[in-house]
Amino acid sequence: MSPETMTAENSGTTILSRILEAHGSRFTPEAARSMLQLTFDQVDIDRMNALAEKNRHGMLTEAEQQELQSYLLVGHFLDLLHSKARLVLKQAAS
């Protein structure tokens, strides 16, 4: 992908995806296991559930919508990291 064509779709998740695709396989199994420990605290899970509940009623303020999007973004980050970590562990086991 040329730098000229990257701008429109260069979201945080896209950038992160490229980094992990390029370098994710270099994780050690120990690092991968540590990454799998990274997850949301119960406080954050409760907050996400509360935001989702408000969203079901169409009652999110603009700030809360932003907050929900932030949680989704961080969730994607963690999911992608976990995905890479599981692949590293799978490859190390085989």
Add this chain to the structure above:
Amino acid sequence: MAIPRSLQQHIRERAGRLCEYCHLPDTSTTLPFQIDHISAEKHAGLTILANLAYCCLHGNAIKGPNIARVDQETQEVVRLFHPRNDRLEEQRFDRLSSLRAHSHHERVTPSAEALRLGQRARPPPATLGNCIGLGYRGRLDSHTLGCHDGAALRRDQRLCPRCRPC
């Protein structure tokens, strides 16, 4: 209205622990799944089994209390996918690829597409192996980012729909 824990458990098991809108397994994400009113309470939707669906947080964020939305391309009002009345089409992801290619101004996710494809279709086919890993290089959005490895494959695919290039 609060949904009793036993009912939540029943809905979760009925859905096979998959999002009923996009088939994302709840084990493949750190984000909490929700029990969604298909027809929202503000639209007089009832808290009964037939109107409740197991839903990922992405689906919740996109759907909200809505039961229809305006198609960004045609400006038509489109009924949202209904997990009880509609079945996900076997070739849904092929359709999604073509839709995705034309959806430059819209966040397009499997959830969003599933939600907006209010159509009759066949049930998903039997799975044939697992995805070989992270391979998605097409237009990425927040939902299709990466592969939740181990994703079930359809027919002779080597990569799951999330990993398949547009």
